[in-house]
Amino acid sequence: MKKKLIALSFLVGAMQLSCTEDLDQLNTDPTQASATTFDPNLLLPSAQWNYVSSIAGYNGPILFQSMWVQVLSSTTSGAANYYSNADKYVQSSNTANYQQGTWNVGYQGASYAYEMEQLAKGKPALANLANIAVIMQVQALSSIADTYGDIPYTQALQAKGGTTLPTYDTQESVYKSLLTRLETATAALNASSPAPTNDAFAYKGNIAQWKKYGYSLMLKLAMRLVKSDAATAKTFAEKAAAGGVFSSVGDDAYIMADDSKGFGNGNGAALSTLADVYQVRWSKTMIDFLKSTNDPRLSRVAEVPADGLTANQDMASAGNTTPAAQLGLPNGYDLNGGATDISKSPGYPGGTGTGANATPIGKYSRPTMMYRNRNAPLFVLTYAEVELLLAEAVVRGFNVGGTAAGHYKNGVVAGIQSLAKYGATIDAATATAYADANPLVTANALKQINEQYWATTGLLMNFSEAWNNWKRSGFPVLTPVNYVGNFSGGQIPRRQPYPTGEATLNSANYKAAVSKLSGGDNWVARSWWDK
Structure with a gap:
């Protein structure tokens, strides 16, 4: 790009001078476009x-x-x-x-x-x-x-x-x-x-x-x-x-x-720095949600690093993507040794490695290598979001056509398939089978729709949209962190x-x-x- x-060329070209004809000729750079010739x-x-x-x-x-x-x-x-x-x-x-x-x-x-x-x-x-x-x-x-x-x-x-x-x-x-x-x-x-x-x-x-x-x-x-x-x-x-x-x-x-042209993916740039490779993990809230329904995205988005601090800080080697091995890190904990140390969290699984190569967070899932790609896509708006919003609109009695269940299924399938733009292709049959096994339930419709919206936008790294829709809908229901200070x-x-x-x-x-x-x-x- x-x-x-x-x-630069536009800003220079837009600085038109109000001078006499001679001065205008002297002060105009013939290599720059004016506002009248610049292609918008x-x-x-x-x-x-x-x-x-x-x-x-x-x-x-x-x-x-x-x-x-x-x-x-x-x-x-x-x-x-x-x-x-x-x-x-x-x-x-x-x-x-x-x-x-x-x-x-x-x-x-x-x-x-x-x-x-x-x-x-x-x-x-x-x-x-x-x-x-x-x-x-x-x-x-x-x-x-x-x-x-x-x-x-x-x-x-x-x-x-x-x-x-x-x-x-x-x-x-x-x-x-x-x-x-x-x-x-x-x-x-x-x-x-x-x-x-x-x-x-x-x-x-x-x-x-x-x-x-x-x-x-x-x-x-x-x-x-x-x-x-x-x-x-x-x-x-x-x-x-x-x-x-x-x-x-x-x-x-x-x-x-x-x-290569200076327009790298900002999320990929963050997640491929040494500190972020080690410190950033999937939340327990997200991993538990994906595991609860055997979501096929889990094995594509999450990995557990090999044992030890060195492996946990290695951004070039893939970890274990087996769904059963995935474990989300609970929010709000630290490594400071006090009451909020991760080792004090409920169900703490223990660390990995020994001695100087030990890490207390080694069993927790981190984003897979595709998220460390600085050439990865940056999503603006997706078909999955649109179908989930249409599903909610139907639930609310809006005349947008279709059924809530139909739009919901389309949204779930699309959310899975949009990961292909990261290189994580999940075939249509698998996505459809998952959606069919987890249909919309009328009594929980708003909850289901907006939890899927949160998961889909979150897994596509559109964090602002996940947050804004959470504010709007109230789903998923989250327990706040109340950390000191x-x-x-x-x-x-x-x-x-x-x-x-x-x-x-x-x-x-x-x-x-x-x-x-x-x-x-x-x-x-x-x-x-x-x-």
Whole structure:
């Protein structure tokens, strides 16, 4: 991908001078494009890449949400150990930096998309690109609002026009505007018009798939509102279904990373560092869930390292993937020798190795080698998520077509098959047999649907989505960690505080936004749709 060069050439080209004719000739670099000649297609991959980067790696989610919702686990603790932010809700030396990653990189993605829209607007040959630019703004800005609550919106992305201290809009007004803009942009996509030429998604400019993506995103955003505004949720969920959402795993929205070009998968980069290879394990909550139904994904996602500290720190050698051997690490424990030492956890299995090669966490399952791949896919939205959301919509009485049981089965099968994009192919017969053996039970429908949503998004490393849907649905039911010195009062965090720079650089507007939060700018205040 060429994003760094793309961004540089555009920024240089956009700096147009207002001078006399002679000075204009003297001060214009003939090798750079102006805003009138720059191809806005070149901004699309930057908008897409910044979005997926905002929800991956050390920009926050793997250090926060991955363990807040007990997908992963770690025995790290204290200010020097960064996973303590996630596993125990304890401040580390870089917590303030991590908490602003989704905000900063997400707004960068939205800014690229906005600039792309402005350059494409009013040009018939770029009509599809202009509408895709709106869809990407919706994706990025909704993610920021999901993470922080009220955000700059109507005055955001306006720095070129002189607005550098934007006011904050309520999450409610942001969401309703985003849904309306998304509806208009998606409906306007036209397969008879030119397609984008620089699409980093697997769609490669396919307008039919982009249209499905727009409506699938609409469904996801609509379902966020089922507890805060059921009428709006129903209206837009039904519009999305009628418009045409994802219909197979071939519609999954994702980007394949390219580490050799400087665009590596942030989660793969994290999980392939020495400390993370050793310290990051699957949570007991996740492994117990997968084992309880003999989920075929278990042997593809989890491995127990060979005995001893050396093997546990070896990222190049695969471990034991036998399902019966898998054991999840309970969240909230450390290696400090006190009351919260892992050896004091209920059912502690003991360590492996002896002497200097001993490790107390050697029997716990870690992510398999495919998750340490820096060229692995970064998922945006999948067919599995869409089918599970449709299943819930039917349960809630929305007119989206099909049956809850049918959509649920489709979602379970798709969640299993989407792992193939990591290289972990599970054949359709196995996936279907598993779904048939574990059908939707009416009495437990919402629980089953949302537990599968959590497992699927978690196993695809989309930790932000697993967390947001947990906030929305309440499933799976999780027991919070109450570790000494935690920053959330022993509650699972429900939002990220605003970046610290907002309090100093955009003080008045920041204070106005914080005044609306119950308890202030903290980790547990609930935003509008989080009921």
